Amino acid sequence: MRLAQYSFFLLAAFLAGQPALAQQRPANTETVEIGLSTDTIAITSGFRGTDLIVFGALDNADPLIQRQGRYDIVVVLEGPERSFVVRRKDRYLGIWVNAESASFQHIPASYSLASTRNLQDIATPKIFTQLGLGVNNMYYEPMPDGFSSSESLKEFTTELPRLKLKQRLYNQRPGDVQFLSATLFRATLSLPANVPVGKHVARAFLFRNGEFLRENATSLNIVKAGLEFRIYRAANQYSLLYGIFAVLLAVVTGWAGRLIFRKD
């Protein structure tokens, strides 16, 4: 069981660079940067989930605001977008049957968030809704004709993030963005064991005094490696050959069993 640990480092060289500029700096020149040391992560079959450390820098910060701790940073890692169906079981003749459902599209398959503080302490819900930031503030886009009524849509829209949180595919870690120095910060995100493969986007959001300033994004590819995932790929890409191989394997196993049986 290899537990992969991945860390991403920002080139920290330019970090604490220019304090001299601080005096005559115009408003809102703060910038936030995050850097990843690699653009691809390969996870193996024994993967049980891990912490993903993202390093970043806050530049041109106002030292006064900084000392008061009124800069906030939220870092998220969004998984590839997929379409999902949420179903509800109802009882028919005593049997539990999948009954009503709603379909959603362009939903991140996974969503990990880390922030300096609880989201409600950083800014108003309205700002988070506008940014679509946070599991409860994201917009879950229904498929056209993917639901039966607006009430049921409302019901399924609240169930979607609940189910995702339950599967650990969505997770939020307030307090897990920490300033290491005046400018350098570290965000600890959770990569669940069932993290989907594909293109992930890491975003950093900078807030000052409850106000959103800017964001910065970088992308990351998660691929699966190892024999099991080669099998998985073969099953999807060469499904006919895979099927024939599965049959031949069974035939050979059955035949081998007979040979062994005859010997004794």
Added chain:
Amino acid sequence: MGIYLPIAEISVNIFVLFGMGAAVGFLSGMFGVGGGFLITPLLIFYNIPPAVAVATGANQVIASSFSGALTHFKRGTLDVKLGSLLVVGGIVGAGIGIYVFVLLRELGQLDLIVSLLYVVFLSTIGGLMLYESVQAMRRTRAGQLATLKKPGQHNWVHRLPFKMRFRASKIYVSIIPILVLGAAIGFLSSIMGVGGGFIMVPAMIYLLKMPTNVVIGTSLYQIVFVTAFATIMQATTNQSVDIVLAFLLMSGGVIGAQYGARIGQKLRGEQLRALLAMLVLAVGLRLAIELFVTPDDLYSISLAVVTGGGL
């Protein structure tokens, strides 16, 4: 020791699966059944997604059926002509089965229908077997010889057109019931991941009036081809055949079957059948209970089915 199943996408204990294969192989060797109808529900109990359990069950059945069919072929107790007609019907049935399988999966009702079919088949077959074996035991106790009823008089099946002569089976019968029977079994092997021997064997004896000695071999012959077809169809349309899982079950099954066959020869037939019947009923009951128990979470989430798309 854990192993990650690439298609089922869960980590499982390698010994549990090997043991499961061996136990079912032991039973199938002992009772002379394929074991697919036990493997698939057991996999579902072990949290393997039903779609994967069904497709992999079909794959696993090939191994045991192939070695059995080979034995019967060498002994000459296999009607290739009749078996091939069953295969033709079976492939049509399996094709329709796959289509229905995909449709049910899209509707989100696959798990339910698979469970329901198992509950119905397992309780019916188990109930009939138990009744039959208890009757046989009573007869033996009463001092009579326990013999299977001899297929004697002709029935409605023999009035159907398109008759054909089958030398190995020594019967002259319409090809319609053969094709229909083959198709029905093919359909079930796609949807339930079973070989279907437990339905095929009684149908051949009582419906087609085939002599008992060629029944098992011919049934196994058809099962090899139809489950092979079902496996390839499942692999291409649903990508749900888990080769690692199948191999673990097969290798366990092959070993278990040898010991099962030896023990089976030492035990009395009726008692053996009564034991199997009770086992079948127990599995059916367990699946039935699950349908009625309130689930932990009424809501579930799954990827919307996009044609050709995996995860």
